[in-house]
Amino acid sequence: MTFDANVFFDDSLPRLVETVAAELGDEGLAAGVVLRDASGRLAFFAGYPLDAERSQRLATRLLGELRAYARTDRVLVGPSDFGAKEILEDSSVLQCRVGQRTVRLADRRLVGADWLRKPAELAPPPPRFVFASLKGGVGRSTSLSVVAAHLAARGGRVLAVDLDLEAPGLGALLLTRDILPEFGTIDALVENNLHELNDSFLSDLIGPSSLASRGGRIDVVPAFGRRSLDNPGDILGKLARAYAEDIRPDGSVATILDQVRDLIDRLASAGGYDAILVDARAGLHETTASAVLGLGADVLLFGLHEEQTFQGYTALLAHLARLVPPGSLVPEWVERLTPVQAKAPVDAIARSEFNQRWQSMVREHGPLATAWVAPREVQIPEGFRDVPWNEQVPDEEVLPPEWSLLEPIAVLRDDRFERFDPLRRRDLLSEEVYRSTFGAILERVEGAVFPKNEVSS
Amino acid sequence: MTTTNKDFVALRDELASWPAESSSDAHGVQAPAEREVYAPATHSAALDPASTIVQGSRGTGKSFWAGVLGDPSLRAATAKAYPRLGLDQLDVRFGYTGLAGPEGVDKEKLDECVSPRAAIDEARVFWWATILRAIDSSVGRTARRPKEFLDVAANIEQREAMITAHARRLQAHGSTLLIVYDALDTLASSWKRRRMLTLALLEVVWAMRAWRAIRPKLFLRPDQLEDESLRFVELPKLRTGAVRLTWSGTDLYALFFARLSTGHAADSFKRLLASLSLPWVPYDQILARQWPLAHDEQSQRRLMAALAGAHMAPGPHGHKKGNTYDWPLKHLGDAFDEVTPRSFLSLSIGAAKYGESPPEDRVITPEGIRHGLRAASKMRVDQLHDEFPWIKGVLAPLAGLLLPCDEKEVFKVWKKAKTVSEAVESAKRHGYLPPFPEQEDADERNLYMALKRIGVMFRRQDERLDMPDLFRVAAKLLKKGGTAPL
Numbered sequence: 001m002t003f004d005a006n007v008f009f010d011d012s013l014p015r016l017v018e019t020v021a022a023e024l025g026d027e028g029l030a031a032g033v034v035l036r037d038a039s040g041r042l043a044f045f046a047g048y049p050l051d052a053e054r055s056q057r058l059a060t061r062l063l064g065e066l067r068a069y070a071r072t073d074r075v076l077v078g079p080s081d082f083g084a085k086e087i088l089e090d091s092s093v094l095q096c097r098v099g100q101r102t103v104r105l106a107d108r109r110l111v112g113a114d115w116l117r118k119p120a121e122l123a124p125p126p127p128r129f130v131f132a133s134l135k136g137g138v139g140r141s142t143s144l145s146v147v148a149a150h151l152a153a154r155g156g157r158v159l160a161v162d163l164d165l166e167a168p169g170l171g172a173l174l175l176t177r178d179i180l181p182e183f184g185t186i187d188a189l190v191e192n193n194l195h196e197l198n199d200s201f202l203s204d205l206i207g208p209s210s211l212a213s214r215g216g217r218i219d220v221v222p223a224f225g226r227r228s229l230d231n232p233g234d235i236l237g238k239l240a241r242a243y244a245e246d247i248r249p250d251g252s253v254a255t256i257l258d259q260v261r262d263l264i265d266r267l268a269s270a271g272g273y274d275a276i277l278v279d280a281r282a283g284l285h286e287t288t289a290s291a292v293l294g295l296g297a298d299v300l301l302f303g304l305h306e307e308q309t310f311q312g313y314t315a316l317l318a319h320l321a322r323l324v325p326p327g328s329l330v331p332e333w334v335e336r337l338t339p340v341q342a343k344a345p346v347d348a349i350a351r352s353e354f355n356q357r358w359q360s361m362v363r364e365h366g367p368l369a370t371a372w373v374a375p376r377e378v379q380i381p382e383g384f385r386d387v388p389w390n391e392q393v394p395d396e397e398v399l400p401p402e403w404s405l406l407e408p409i410a411v412l413r414d415d416r417f418e419r420f421d422p423l424r425r426r427d428l429l430s431e432e433v434y435r436s437t438f439g440a441i442l443e444r445v446e447g448a449v450f451p452k453n454e455v456s457s
Numbered sequence: 458m459t460t461t462n463k464d465f466v467a468l469r470d471e472l473a474s475w476p477a478e479s480s481s482d483a484h485g486v487q488a489p490a491e492r493e494v495y496a497p498a499t500h501s502a503a504l505d506p507a508s509t510i511v512q513g514s515r516g517t518g519k520s521f522w523a524g525v526l527g528d529p530s531l532r533a534a535t536a537k538a539y540p541r542l543g544l545d546q547l548d549v550r551f552g553y554t555g556l557a558g559p560e561g562v563d564k565e566k567l568d569e570c571v572s573p574r575a576a577i578d579e580a581r582v583f584w585w586a587t588i589l590r591a592i593d594s595s596v597g598r599t600a601r602r603p604k605e606f607l608d609v610a611a612n613i614e615q616r617e618a619m620i621t622a623h624a625r626r627l628q629a630h631g632s633t634l635l636i637v638y639d640a641l642d643t644l645a646s647s648w649k650r651r652r653m654l655t656l657a658l659l660e661v662v663w664a665m666r667a668w669r670a671i672r673p674k675l676f677l678r679p680d681q682l683e684d685e686s687l688r689f690v691e692l693p694k695l696r697t698g699a700v701r702l703t704w705s706g707t708d709l710y711a712l713f714f715a716r717l718s719t720g721h722a723a724d725s726f727k728r729l730l731a732s733l734s735l736p737w738v739p740y741d742q743i744l745a746r747q748w749p750l751a752h753d754e755q756s757q758r759r760l761m762a763a764l765a766g767a768h769m770a771p772g773p774h775g776h777k778k779g780n781t782y783d784w785p786l787k788h789l790g791d792a793f794d795e796v797t798p799r800s801f802l803s804l805s806i807g808a809a810k811y812g813e814s815p816p817e818d819r820v821i822t823p824e825g826i827r828h829g830l831r832a833a834s835k836m837r838v839d840q841l842h843d844e845f846p847w848i849k850g851v852l853a854p855l856a857g858l859l860l861p862c863d864e865k866e867v868f869k870v871w872k873k874a875k876t877v878s879e880a881v882e883s884a885k886r887h888g889y890l891p892p893f894p895e896q897e898d899a900d901e902r903n904l905y906m907a908l909k910r911i912g913v914m915f916r917r918q919d920e921r922l923d924m925p926d927l928f929r930v931a932a933k934l935l936k937k938g939g940t941a942p943l
Contacts, residue, residue, distance in 0.1 A: 335777070353918050356861075360919065363859070375943060378873040381853030382938035384883045385846050389835055389934040398933045399827055400788065400926045402769075404777050446770070447776025 012069035125298030152216025171222025464725035472809035496538035513702030516797035550591035555640025580657035791912035807832030
């Protein structure tokens, strides 16, 4: 056995897995659960009792292999030991692929725990769309504004919510200073720590955008309301408190995900809206988790055709893959993820480069990965020239898989929308102008918001 | 007039009754018939007597158009669709059709003239003979065998005198003789001979540009024209001037609706059109494309939504699975992104046959459309199989692969299945062209190249190999006799 001087985070789990598998075999590994504590240290909870000698040997080997990443008090825990039952039966346990093996992992995080939550089921109508991205400047807020204006022009009633507290954009895009509401989402997340939000507070979060015309309506919940802009010195102070966990009256804890979900649910049920559009915070922060996983929404994952996009989304998708139990069908929430190539070239062939790269990434790392199993055998045809057709194969084994996660839609590069200021320059909001750039995304949203079995002409 | 459940049933029955398999010949039993002719605007260039080479993959309508041109009454009907081409001023004769019979010239008649070990001069004489034969029949004599023209064809002076004399006659009448060559993949059963014969024909065709009143027209598969081993200094000009027969999505839907409009359920179709405020027009006007459904995509989409529902799945999230209008077009394309009318119609027929109890207010369902891809996929591979009898044995081992993938993975699968040697042996045993032009080229890489040439596989921009859905489905539908570990 080699005792390398340094063991780092990325090494620790593979080392544990290999060591346990060497001692107990794949079965023993599968029966147990790995606990990773808040600082990252690991312990293995065996699924069945081990005899003293074996237990001693495995514990020694684990300590040697994991070094700083071993939980020194108890690196190996038997099933009847104190607290073991709780871990072994923990429903939040994730399946992780580690090399060729999989292992069950109980991940205890101080921050980022919302990423471990079971993704919310599809929210009841009206349909919700989350505009998410890893970076700013990909045209997320612009797209959202165009979609909102378009839906309103068709007579729709739209609620637009800005969850990007660090880099707010919607308020400035869609509201003028004189119609800015008293409060913003930042206030809602701060105030709810201390008291229940009542209906009058909620209505003070909403400003009507003058972008809506011809019968529709766009209600906007900006990140910062009028009070924030009047007291800019307090904004960072509020920000520091917005993400805090909230203790509910019954004593249970509401994470930021619960709080955001609760806020959106209440706003959604109040207004008689046809669509709810949410601008999520860029990046892989905790608040992004609440928007991506927690709202029961359709999630549009914006990205430019560049290396960072793929690095970031690989991390996100690989994490989401861990939320899919192995051997199970692809869950419904996966169907609600749609990639959007932002600032895409007009040339379809150039766009397909992005699509191909995206598809490879999803196949390798994403939550659909369980649907692909690497082939282990070659099918030898019956005969060579006259191979008969086999009519017995069911359709689902033959026909192409259809996941929106594999089919990026495009928002085209369009300089006219670069410094978008729709309230001042309305000429860009004529349908023939924006349709050519945002057509794919409009079609997707329209399909959900105005579902009818007819094609509009 | 309102559409009733009966109308949907009638349309469904009509669609399901269409023959699932049909391919055309230039003449004979499978020659095109009236009412089958649908004339897309884009095919105008291909039918133009001035376009010498028309290339199209299997199933794009090469033999169909060859047959239409060769039949005076169909030609007259088609002239209405393309009034500027002067099709009614033409006299059309066949130079090669791959079919026996008095009109036809096939491999047998060719072999009679060109000896097994012939050099290219002999082949050229044969092609000149086909031109002289066409002239001979054009002046009203009963068709004779090309063999009888070999002597004149071999003599430059006599040959040119005969051609020039006829060209003058034609010019005096303001008429043009069009000599149509079709089924040129049947020239020979070895690569070497086929190349030699193709090259000789192209040389003769090039020389024919000296006579404006006598125009040869070749319907040729792209892989035969683009064969890199053809060496002829004027070839780039011929290739560049070649017109490609293709079908746009709008053309395919127009063809589909035209068939429904002239079929047995025409009355039901009329009522359906009326309910959508779309006009119904008689066949003549359809042929002349004086119908919004011939070119207006929005009208076509509305009609398709009425036939099949708008989206590929029911419910509020159905739109994410795409719409019923685009889905067939998206999945039926080959590696050149071309959809053939036969594939498109097969899918529709397959959709109409699917499901035990037909829907009350629809002709076909999304599930039916999806299932129809199977029918289209089999049809396409069966068609390719006629020309490339190795196709099924080569496709089948790819069924389990996760495409796209690295070429190494693809080659490994063929190696394990011994596909290359099977292909070589099978071609030898059954006397067909193997996928490899040269014996020493018999390897996995050239097998891929063969599939690439005919639009079955392609290389993506990330260098990995991929296959269109149309053929992936077929690969999975081919029966396996067993498996071998990878």
